[in-house]
Amino acid sequence: MEDEGTIEIFLEEYTAQMNCLVTEGFCESPLVDGQSTWSSITYKVADLDVAFEISLDARDFIVSTYITLFTEAKRPGVFYVSQGRVIRLFLEEILKQLGTQIPSVQEELKQWKADTGKHFKRIDRSLRALKMPDTEVVRELFRTDAHWVAHFLCQYGKEIIQYARNYWGL
Amino acid sequence: MPTGGARKAARAAADEASEHPGRQGARQASRELKPVVIGENMQRVKAYARRIGAETIDDWLAGRKWTLELNEAWIRQMMREGRRVIDIGPDFARRADTGKVSQVYGLERRLLKGYPYYERQFLRWRKLRGGNPDVDIHEAWYYILDEF
Numbered sequence: 019m020e021d022e023g024t025i026e027i028f029l030e031e032y033t034a035q036m037n038c039l040v041t042e043g044f045c046e047s048p049l050v051d052g053q054s055t056w057s058s059i060t061y062k063v064a065d066l067d068v069a070f071e072i073s074l075d076a077r078d079f080i081v082s083t084y085i086t087l088f089t090e091a092k093r094p095g096v097f098y099v100s101q102g103r104v105i106r107l108f109l110e111e112i113l114k115q116l117g118t119q120i121p122s123v124q125e126e127l128k129q130w131k132a133d134t135g136k137h138f139k140r141i142d143r144s145l146r147a148l149k150m151p152d153t154e155v156v157r158e159l160f161r162t163d164a165h166w167v168a169h170f171l172c173q174y175g176k177e178i179i180q181y182a183r184n185y186w187g188l
Numbered sequence: 189m190p191t192g193g194a195r196k197a198a199r200a201a202a203d204e205a206s207e208h209p210g211r212q213g214a215r216q217a218s219r220e221l222k223p224v225v226i227g228e229n230m231q232r233v234k235a236y237a238r239r240i241g242a243e244t245i246d247d248w249l250a251g252r253k254w255t256l257e258l259n260e261a262w263i264r265q266m267m268r269e270g271r272r273v274i275d276i277g278p279d280f281a282r283r284a285d286t287g288k289v290s291q292v293y294g295l296e297r298r299l300l301k302g303y304p305y306y307e308r309q310f311l312r313w314r315k316l317r318g319g320n321p322d323v324d325i326h327e328a329w330y331y332i333l334d335e336f
Contacts, residue, residue, distance in 0.1 A: 145291040
């Protein structure tokens, strides 16, 4: 990981594949935030206080995708909860719920975990040995995960938003 | 004139002393320098640090690229300075969702073993439940209160 940093690879891979959200007018242009150890890309849903947030923990090469209550999630000092409400929901949790109504989602979820799991195992092995993982392995992990996240958000975005609206009473 | 072995031993002793400051000096440092926050999931760690006016490794890195070596150097420096180190623990929600555990946070915990100014600010309840009530999902807290 000498030449290209984890954060740069993350931003390249996810913004490239998530572009469908913006081109279809579903979301506004992405907001990028971060420091040395983390980075996040937020796609706010047009005309709604809800966003898709893709968050990288650069120390562990873990990417989490959340559906957020946008205004609350952007407040400093807030993470999972704000004023007694959960304001970040995991995409995977919502997809598991959707899978009970749309059978194809269950299969796709399994495939997502299998595809990313094999890349992550190699990274985890390096970290356990206190070594930085190879750049190409990191890129493969992010590219594979970004492909699946983009697929879910572009394919089932409306259903996911409906779930979030019901959850937050919007 | 000290031999090579003696020199090595002396250097090790000096390093050891600088890592464990005298009680009075460290108490002084604890009062003057901001505490630092550690935990799993850096966005979560940053949010908690903002709430309490503490610092994180990002403040120390000041825009430098993170590496494992720098992470270890940061922990060692915080110990030398006698800083309060506040640990908000694992991100149990993320562990439950992804099954992934932070190796780097584990390394920090190992380095801080026995450090006198380490403060644990989280609860753990069974394998995947617990956290810090200021930043973590609060359904877990209802569950804990019910159990008690």
